[in-house]
Amino acid sequence: MLDYIVVGLGLSGIAISRRLEERNKNFIVFEDNSQKSSLVAGGLFNPVILKRFTLVWNANEQMKIAIPFYKEMETQLQAKIVYPIEIYRKFFSAEEQNNWFEAADKPLLSEYLDTNLVKDINPNIPSEFSFGRVRQTGVIDTDILIKEYRNYLKNEDKIQFERFDYAALQINEDSVSYNGISAKQIIFCEGFGMQHNPFFNYLPLRGNKGEYITIYAEALQLKEAVKSSVFIIPLGNDLYKVGATYNNQDKDPQPGEAARQELVKKITQLITCKFEVVDQSAGIRPASKDRKPMLGRHPKYKNLYCCNGFGSRGVLISPMVSKQLIEFIENEVQLPPEIDLQRFSKKHYTD
Numbered sequence: 001m002l003d004y005i006v007v008g009l010g011l012s013g014i015a016i017s018r019r020l021e022e023r024n025k026n027f028i029v030f031e032d033n034s035q036k037s038s039l040v041a042g043g044l045f046n047p048v049i050l051k052r053f054t055l056v057w058n059a060n061e062q063m064k065i066a067i068p069f070y071k072e073m074e075t076q077l078q079a080k081i082v083y084p085i086e087i088y089r090k091f092f093s094a095e096e097q098n099n100w101f102e103a104a105d106k107p108l109l110s111e112y113l114d115t116n117l118v119k120d121i122n123p124n125i126p127s128e129f130s131f132g133r134v135r136q137t138g139v140i141d142t143d144i145l146i147k148e149y150r151n152y153l154k155n156e157d158k159i160q161f162e163r164f165d166y167a168a169l170q171i172n173e174d175s176v177s178y179n180g181i182s183a184k185q186i187i188f189c190e191g192f193g194m195q196h197n198p199f200f201n202y203l204p205l206r207g208n209k210g211e212y213i214t215i216y217a218e219a220l221q222l223k224e225a226v227k228s229s230v231f232i233i234p235l236g237n238d239l240y241k242v243g244a245t246y247n248n249q250d251k252d253p254q255p256g257e258a259a260r261q262e263l264v265k266k267i268t269q270l271i272t273c274k275f276e277v278v279d280q281s282a283g284i285r286p287a288s289k290d291r292k293p294m295l296g297r298h299p300k301y302k303n304l305y306c307c308n309g310f311g312s313r314g315v316l317i318s319p320m321v322s323k324q325l326i327e328f329i330e331n332e333v334q335l336p337p338e339i340d341l342q343r344f345s346k347k348h349y350t351d
């Protein structure tokens with residue numbers, strides 16, 4: 001009998017699988033490529049909310065766990081995944097500059113917000129009110145991470161590239177069975193795909209579609225990420241990701257014309273050099289009602305777990321909460337109530 005079945009191998013499933021490997025647990029992953037959120041993510045890790053200059057929920061703790069976690073995966077997979085990249089926030093007014101200074105005075109934010117404003121960062125990105133630099137930021141190449149980890153699991157015979165069929169899951173007293181596979185526990189990490197999961201779709205999961213365009217801009221020569229009304233993230237070879245959009249109405253997984261137009265308009269207002277759109281991608285962010293992750297044990301079936309609700313912050317959140325979930329399952333270390341899915345079960349779960 002296996003220790004675990006894991007359903008879904010986006011950022012959540014990867015972090016869970018790594019935690020299982022750390023504990024020498026036997027497991028099998030099911031992945032059907034139905035969701036793309038982790039694959040298309042900008043991959044930014046950034047502890048500061050750049051709209052209001054506030055700290056991301058639990059940012060310090062998340063950063064301490066996430067960066068070493070991805071560095072270890074670099075070593076394991078022999079692939080470059082972590083790219084430290086500075087983020088410059090473009091200011092639109094003197095008031096914004098003042099808000100930045102006020103925020104930088106706060107103890108938890110001071111280590112991240114540089115108070116030496118920069119007048120010019122690039123001749124093609126003018127700013128009347130300068131730029132503020134965020135420290136300790138960077139990008140995780142989620143595309144390489146996912147591809148390499150999937151290959152690794154394939155070589156280890158630990159992944160099956162097929163849809164997990166919920167109707168075929170049999171729940172026993174101390175185990176689960178699925179098409180001839182028995183395991184002690186099952187953890188669902190399907191992102192927005194959880195809407196089809198009859199065991200956990202009672203949870204208030206809100207899909208938020210996000211789209212990026214990729215532009216080719218030879219004259220731009222930008223090494224840093226810039227945040228204005230959109231992010232520009234350098235990819236190398238004069239290519240840049242520009243985005244992302246936020247849309248909580250549209251659940252079509254394909255990229256759309258309206259988002260492309262919105263992003264072209266915003267980048268035209270931000271950079272002065274020529275560019276060409278060469279690609280566009282879309283994914284549905286799995287967000288929760290209260291913007292915190294939702295993880296833990298099913299209210300009725302004790303061998304069923306889920307790890308979801310990362311919204312727009314999966315890169316930093318997944319290494320931390322995966323650790324907490326496995327400690328909860330294996331060592332009965334209680335989950336913090338603010339992330340435990342039980343906070344919704346009383347209101348939403350009907351047996």
Ligand SMILES: Cc1cc2nc3c(=O)[nH]c(=O)nc-3n(C[C@H](O)[C@H](O)[C@H](O)COP(=O)(O)OP(=O)(O)OC[C@H]3O[C@@H](n4cnc5c(N)ncnc54)[C@H](O)[C@@H]3O)c2cc1C
Pocket residue numbers: 007008009010011012013030031032033034035036037038039040041042043044045162163164165189190191192193194209210211212243244245282283284285286307308309310311312313314315316
């Ligand atoms: C455009 C965009 C930009 C983003 N940028 C950033 C960023 O810069 N930084 C950041 O931290 N976050 C970013 N995010 C958010 C981040 O992508 C998410 O928080 C994260 O990817 C969620 O990971 P997940 O594993 O929960 O879900 P997903 O990535 O959706 O993974 C779920 C996996 O489960 C699989 N699956 C689902 N159902 C089944 C089934 N029945 N059987 C088998 N497999 C199944 C899917 O195919 C998928 O691979 C961005 C998101 C988008 C859309």
